[in-house]
Amino acid sequence: MINKMIISVSGKGGAGKTTLVALLLKVLLSHRSDKAILVVDADPATNLPEVLGVKVEKTIGDIVNDFRDTVSKPKTAIGLSKDTLLEAWVYEALVELPEFDLLAMGRTEGEGCYCYVNAVLTKVLDRLSSNYDIVLMDMEAGLEHISRRTDRNVDTMIIVTDPSVMGFRTAERIKELLKEVHIEVKKVYVVGNRFPDKMKDLIWKWSLKTGIELAGLLPEDPTIYEYNMLGKPLLEIPDDSPAVKATKEIAKKIGIIS
Numbered sequence: 001m002i003n004k005m006i007i008s009v010s011g012k013g014g015a016g017k018t019t020l021v022a023l024l025l026k027v028l029l030s031h032r033s034d035k036a037i038l039v040v041d042a043d044p045a046t047n048l049p050e051v052l053g054v055k056v057e058k059t060i061g062d063i064v065n066d067f068r069d070t071v072s073k074p075k076t077a078i079g080l081s082k083d084t085l086l087e088a089w090v091y092e093a094l095v096e097l098p099e100f101d102l103l104a105m106g107r108t109e110g111e112g113c114y115c116y117v118n119a120v121l122t123k124v125l126d127r128l129s130s131n132y133d134i135v136l137m138d139m140e141a142g143l144e145h146i147s148r149r150t151d152r153n154v155d156t157m158i159i160v161t162d163p164s165v166m167g168f169r170t171a172e173r174i175k176e177l178l179k180e181v182h183i184e185v186k187k188v189y190v191v192g193n194r195f196p197d198k199m200k201d202l203i204w205k206w207s208l209k210t211g212i213e214l215a216g217l218l219p220e221d222p223t224i225y226e227y228n229m230l231g232k233p234l235l236e237i238p239d240d241s242p243a244v245k246a247t248k249e250i251a252k253k254i255g256i257i258s
Contacts, residue, residue, distance in 0.1 A: 005256060006135040006153060008185075011160035012170040013141035016193035018043070019224060020160055021138040022051045022234040023247040024256070028134065029099050030239060031257050035133040037100040040125065043140040044107035049095075052102070053233030056095055059106025060124075063089045090124050103128070126153060134256060156254055157188045158215060163195050163202070172210055189215035191250060196220075216250035218243055 007024075009017045025039055041048035049056045067086050095102040103124075129135050137154070159174055161167030171190055178185055190212045192203040200217065207214040221243035227234055237244060251257045 004133050005155045006129055006137070007156045007158065007254070007256070008137045008139055008154040009158045009160060010139045010174055011141070012162075012164075012167050015141075015160040015162045015167055015170075016191075016218060017141070017160050018048050018051055018138050019234065019243075020158065020191060020193070020218065020247070020250075021048060021136050023218075023237075023243055024136060024251055025052070025100065026235050026237065026244065027247050027251045028256060029235070036131065038128060038132040038135045039100055039102045040135065040137040041102070041104040042137055044105060045140075046104050046106050048138045049102060049104055050231070051228075051234050053235060054095060054097065054102050056093075056102070056104045058093045059104040060090055060093050061106030063093050087124060087127075094128075101132075129153065154183070155186045157185045158250075158254065159188065159190045159212065160193055161190060161203075162193050163199050168206060171212060175210065175212055187213070187254070189213050189254060191215050192217040194218065194220050215253045216246055218246050218250075 009021050009024075011017050021039070025037070028035070028037060039048070039052070044061070046056070046059060064086070067089055093103060095104075125135070125137075157174075157178075159171040161171050175188060177183075178188070190203070190207060192200070192214070195203060195217055203214060203217070219242045221241055223237055223241045224234070224243055226232075227237055248257070
């Protein structure tokens with residue numbers, strides 16, 4: 001198993017990125033290793049904390065809003081650069097738990113500030129990631145995070161797709177954008193989510209055609225729907241559920257468990 005790894009999970013909206021991140025974390029924790037784990041919710045929708053059953057008091061977006069209000073006042077933070085002050089505040093958004101830490105991006109108020117939040121997130125992640133063995137990042141839907149180079153230091157990217165033309169096209173475009181913006185990712189995988197048996201051959205053929213290696217398939221799992229409907233953390237889903245079993249194989253494939 002690789003000692004240190006930053007993993008980014010991308011794909012179109014609704015493909016199952018957050019579910020996969022939660023299940024990968026569950027599998028990691030079930031192995032009871034001494035690895036230090038950071039989970040990053042880089043999606044402005046901020047659904048991951050709820051899926052994990054973690055309460056987040058402040059997101060990076062909240063911190064940025066407070067910071068902007070503070071620095072607009074006279075005689076604020078004299079002697080400190082804005083970047084230094086903001087970076088210190090951002091660490092307040094880090095939720096430290098016994099088995100893993102969580103950082104939620106959230107969103108900011110107003111227009112024209114989202115890129116700045118991403119710049120701050122990227123800078124903080126550069127520093128934070130050196131303190132962890134494994135970083136799991138749940139990225140926002142679509143392609144914008146690639147253009148903003150939020151994934152610039154990623155070792156492994158997993159693109160999640162459902163059985164749809166949009167899912168496949170998004171995956172192909174993500175791979176193209178990585179080259180266009182000169183992001184060097186050591187390994188890019190695809191994970192198929194909710195593929196019926198009769199369509200599994202399609203993603204295998206697509207994988208061979210595009211050169212994006214298939215890491216595995218997440219099956220339809222009624223337990224996932226049940227837990228989501230009841231608001232129960234996916235970390236508590238039974239180990240023998242089909243989705244957890246499939247995620248273990250995916251985790252082995254990408255090298256985060258042996």
